[in-house]
Amino acid sequence: MWIPAQLLKLIEAFKKLPGIGERSSSRIVFYLLRDRDVLDELKSALELADELKFCSVCHTITDVDPCPICSDPERENGVLCVVERPEDVFLLEKTGSFRGRYHVLGGVISPINNVKPEDLHINDLIERVEKESVREIIVALNPTVEGDITAHYLADLLAPLGVKITRIARGLPTGSDLALADETTLKEAIEKRTELK
Numbered sequence: 001m002w003i004p005a006q007l008l009k010l011i012e013a014f015k016k017l018p019g020i021g022e023r024s025s026s027r028i029v030f031y032l033l034r035d036r037d038v039l040d041e042l043k044s045a046l047e048l049a050d051e052l053k054f055c056s057v058c059h060t061i062t063d064v065d066p067c068p069i070c071s072d073p074e075r076e077n078g079v080l081c082v083v084e085r086p087e088d089v090f091l092l093e094k095t096g097s098f099r100g101r102y103h104v105l106g107g108v109i110s111p112i113n114n115v116k117p118e119d120l121h122i123n124d125l126i127e128r129v130e131k132e133s134v135r136e137i138i139v140a141l142n143p144t145v146e147g148d149i150t151a152h153y154l155a156d157l158l159a160p161l162g163v164k165i166t167r168i169a170r171g172l173p174t175g176s177d178l179a180l181a182d183e184t185t186l187k188e189a190i191e192k193r194t195e196l197k
Contacts (some may be wrong), residue, residue: 028036054086058126059104059121062085068161069093069101076100078135082125082154084142088178092140095187100138103128108146109153115146117153125154129161136164138193142177143170155196166193 007029009083014025032039041077055067069075083089089102128134137158141147155165169192
């Protein structure tokens, strides 16, 4: 059976996206090839990715460095909300309930996936706690085994620094994901956070 090599390459590229298998990838590619306006729009949007970078302070995705949250003088300096991924920052920002600053770990400790503490932005977090006179760390990690391991690791590591360590309330079922929560659930989770130690 003959299939153009370029078509196969496109299908393989879309299969690399999370949750996209062979069938979904093929459907997306054939749709884009039929609707060239959408394809052109997608190409233009993807070029914008070159303008994005990671904030040198908090590690979220931004178009300026430091990001607008880190450079905002109106934000509360003494409170850091620690999250797993940049998208978690945007989810929490949508709630409008948190006026402190963020720190993106870039993942969670996961022995099964060979992710160790040194693979994350934990050393940067410790430096920020010492340098920025942080009073409270809010751990806003997903309620998974890996999220729990990371939260307790951070609590043990940061406790000697005299900082209050809290964790957002469990408004999500265990094993779920912050991205699946609605704004009200996230807002309540931040407001009803509990101390880890």
